[in-house]
Amino acid sequence: MLSPVNPPLSSTSSCNILIVEDEYIIANDLELILVEAGYPVIGVADSVAEALALMDQQKPDIVLLDIYLKGKETGIDLAKQLEDRSIPFIYISANDNKSVLEAVKATQPIGYIVKPFREKDILTTLEISRYRHAHSVEMKLREEKALQIALTDALSAQVGWEHKLLNVAMVLQSHVPFDFLSIQYQKKGTIHNFNYYRVGFEEYQTISLTDIQQMTNTAIDQLLQLQIGQSPSGPVRYNEDTFSVFCQQNRFGQMLAKTFRMESALVMPLSVGPFDTFTISFLSRKPDAYLSRHLNLLERLEQPIVLMLERVLAFEEVARLSEQLKRENNYLQEEVKTLANFEEIIGRSQRLLRVFDQVTQVANTDTTVLILGESGTGKELIARALHNLSARKDKILVKINCATLPATLIESELFGHEKGAFTGAFEKRIGKFELAQGGTIFLDEIGEMPLELQAKLLRVLQEKEIERVGGRTPIKTDVRVMAATNRYLEKEVAEGRFRMDLYFRLATFPITLPSLRERPGDIPLLAQFFAQRSARKLGKPFRGISEPVLNELINYSWPGNIRELENVIEQAVIINDGQSPLSLGRPLINSLFSMNMAGPMSQSAGSFKEYGQPANATPKDLQDVKHIQQETEREYILAILKQTNGRIRGSGGAAELLNLKPTTLEYRMDKLGIRKTLSVQPPNSSSDQR
Numbered sequence: 001m002l003s004p005v006n007p008p009l010s011s012t013s014s015c016n017i018l019i020v021e022d023e024y025i026i027a028n029d030l031e032l033i034l035v036e037a038g039y040p041v042i043g044v045a046d047s048v049a050e051a052l053a054l055m056d057q058q059k060p061d062i063v064l065l066d067i068y069l070k071g072k073e074t075g076i077d078l079a080k081q082l083e084d085r086s087i088p089f090i091y092i093s094a095n096d097n098k099s100v101l102e103a104v105k106a107t108q109p110i111g112y113i114v115k116p117f118r119e120k121d122i123l124t125t126l127e128i129s130r131y132r133h134a135h136s137v138e139m140k141l142r143e144e145k146a147l148q149i150a151l152t153d154a155l156s157a158q159v160g161w162e163h164k165l166l167n168v169a170m171v172l173q174s175h176v177p178f179d180f181l182s183i184q185y186q187k188k189g190t191i192h193n194f195n196y197y198r199v200g201f202e203e204y205q206t207i208s209l210t211d212i213q214q215m216t217n218t219a220i221d222q223l224l225q226l227q228i229g230q231s232p233s234g235p236v237r238y239n240e241d242t243f244s245v246f247c248q249q250n251r252f253g254q255m256l257a258k259t260f261r262m263e264s265a266l267v268m269p270l271s272v273g274p275f276d277t278f279t280i281s282f283l284s285r286k287p288d289a290y291l292s293r294h295l296n297l298l299e300r301l302e303q304p305i306v307l308m309l310e311r312v313l314a315f316e317e318v319a320r321l322s323e324q325l326k327r328e329n330n331y332l333q334e335e336v337k338t339l340a341n342f343e344e345i346i347g348r349s350q351r352l353l354r355v356f357d358q359v360t361q362v363a364n365t366d367t368t369v370l371i372l373g374e375s376g377t378g379k380e381l382i383a384r385a386l387h388n389l390s391a392r393k394d395k396i397l398v399k400i401n402c403a404t405l406p407a408t409l410i411e412s413e414l415f416g417h418e419k420g421a422f423t424g425a426f427e428k429r430i431g432k433f434e435l436a437q438g439g440t441i442f443l444d445e446i447g448e449m450p451l452e453l454q455a456k457l458l459r460v461l462q463e464k465e466i467e468r469v470g471g472r473t474p475i476k477t478d479v480r481v482m483a484a485t486n487r488y489l490e491k492e493v494a495e496g497r498f499r500m501d502l503y504f505r506l507a508t509f510p511i512t513l514p515s516l517r518e519r520p521g522d523i524p525l526l527a528q529f530f531a532q533r534s535a536r537k538l539g540k541p542f543r544g545i546s547e548p549v550l551n552e553l554i555n556y557s558w559p560g561n562i563r564e565l566e567n568v569i570e571q572a573v574i575i576n577d578g579q580s581p582l583s584l585g586r587p588l589i590n591s592l593f594s595m596n597m598a599g600p601m602s603q604s605a606g607s608f609k610e611y612g613q614p615a616n617a618t619p620k621d622l623q624d625v626k627h628i629q630q631e632t633e634r635e636y637i638l639a640i641l642k643q644t645n646g647r648i649r650g651s652g653g654a655a656e657l658l659n660l661k662p663t664t665l666e667y668r669m670d671k672l673g674i675r676k677t678l679s680v681q682p683p684n685s686s687s688d689q690r
């Protein structure tokens with residue numbers, strides 16, 4: 001609590017007085033009394049015009065003011081101007097007419113002296129009025145300080161902006177009265193609008209743009225359009241005479257005034273930082289509600305409020321960034337991060353070296369890259385290498401697997417959604433494109449993307465803008481796009497499952513990875529690398545790989561490519577006693593995959609084939625190929641599941657052995673008709689758990 005302190009009163013000699021009196025004798029009398037008492041009299045005026053001219057030369061500290069003066073204008077007219085200039089005044093008048101006294105009271109003088117007066121009356125009233133005025137200035141300062149504290153509390157409350165600004169409105173009401181308060185917040189070009197309609201003492205109704213849309217029959221877009229570029233440069237009041245100017249300049253305000261029958265306004269624009277502006281419009285039903293004291297108060301509050309808003313917005317930004325960091329962290333923890341530089345990519349075959357050349361050529365550009373190749377050939381590894389070699393390497397690489405997400409969720413996963421965009425969208429959520437801002441997005445299994453979303457992705461690639469689901473404003477993005485697929489995309493295009501325009505857009509720079517059987521020379525290197533890495537991980541000595549085992553590895557067709565080799569070697573290390581060279585946990589049988597059919601793959605996207613073909617059956621058409629491919633994958637997964645006794649997750653589970661995320665494996669199992677609720681099958685059981 002502030003303790004009441006009497007403000008010190010300045011000496012009479014420092015209180016300059018202006019006398020405004022048209023009767024010469026009285027004016028002269030007054031001057032003599034004042035000078036005698038030590039007050040400097042800076043002038044005597046007999047009309048409002050003369051008083052104003054004198055005040056322009058020197059500002060008085062107090063004006064002694066008669067009501068009826070020379071000319072048309074009265075002391076009451078001058079009083080309004082004195083209020084504007086914050087100059088205190090005392091009336092000296094013989095007038096006791098009731099209506100005149102009412103008008104006098106409304107001008108808020110600091111005193112009133114009745115004519116005829118005695119010297120004592122003048123000096124005592126002057127002294128008391130000066131004291132009360134000084135005291136009221138002090139009170140005003142205190143009130144303003146309290147107002148600033150209340151505004152800070154209102155703005156820093158942990159509530160949404162609508163609630164925050166309602167609190168601000170309630171705090172301001174007793175200082176700048178209004179019947180309607182409209183606050184427009186422009187953030188980097190996006191407009192947010194908050195409207196509060198006073199319906200009772202401390203009772204307000206929040207009016208949304210949708211409400212205004214319904215009341216005025218105007219489309220939202222048009223309402224937003226009406227609000228663009230309408231702020232004055234500083235606080236301005238519009239009363240009776242100037243309200244039409246307000247309506248001309250402010251089309252949205254005009255609409256509010258018409259709908260809610262408002263007749264005066266006070267507009268306060270606030271620039272917060274380089275991008276954000278707030279425009280607070282106070283509207284009143286009274287035609288002359290806004291006085292200069294309201295304007296002066298808002299002018300004084302301008303800087304403190306801007307500082308408060310800057311602080312609140314900075315806190316919000318920090319919270320947003322830390323939320324983004326948390327999200328990125330979660331994301332990175334979820335991801336098995338591979339460091340992927342060329343050193344981590346094993347192989348010396350000509351085919352792989354050619355891929356390295358392509359990666360080096362394109363890495364440091366922003367070109368969209370399409371990585372093609374059978375499953376497990378290292379497409380993701382190459383995507384990571386591309387990112388790590390690009391200028392975006394210090395920003396995030398976000399991967400999204402288009403095959404593992406339900407079609408209904410991919411859009412919101414990619415582009416985010418606004419609160420309430422669809423059932424279950426309880427909170428606003430940013431998508432992977434926004435998460436990847438400044439970095440790279442890797443769209444794995446792009447061939448699985450639903451057609452309608454392909455159109456949206458194409459627009460993002462062309463416009464470099466995204467739109468959240470349920471959002472209305474496009475958001476600029478700076479994201480490099482990479483995509484991968486093990487599908488033959490040209491065939492998908494021919495069969496109408498993939499948009500040709502998107503295909504061409506993505507395939508600006510295709511990189512096709514060779515299958516493992518196309519580079520058998522790399523198999524010993526890879527096997528050695530994986531064996532050493534697993535042994536290190538398991539803390540076991542590594543005694544090499546025997547010649548026959550290496551031959552077996554080289555002669556196998558590797559339908560699962562490097563991923564399969566990695567798993568085979570890891571199992572071999574697990575069962576190895578640490579004393580002898582590695583032997584394989586299970587024999588490698590080229591039962592369904594033909595080695596001789598797996599010819600070298602061309603580098604062009606067009607000649608890419610899906611999987612190898614069976615040795616013991618000549619497929620008649622594409623359907624056959626697909627069937628064989630699915631059967632193979634199915635058998636392979638079942639074999640691993642049998643090995644793990646049906647366990648998918650956790651250490652030693654099928655997902656780990658297959659080096660897949662459990663959700664990816666479950667998705668594939670689902671697609672291949674393998675039931676998730678696996679019963680533990682005896683190793684020789686032929687049940688396929690369908």
Ligand SMILES: Nc1ncnc2c1ncn2[C@@H]1O[C@H](COP(=O)(O)OP(=O)(O)OP(=O)(O)O)[C@@H](O)[C@H]1O
Pocket residue numbers: 338344345346347373374375376377378379380381382444484485486526562563566659
């Ligand atoms: N040249 C390589 N050197 C070392 N490890 C590799 C190499 N290529 C791939 N791998 C490893 O093989 C596994 C499969 O690679 P990756 O996931 O990149 O394949 P993919 O082609 O993206 O597979 P899918 O199409 O199934 O998503 C990963 O563990 C990866 O680290």
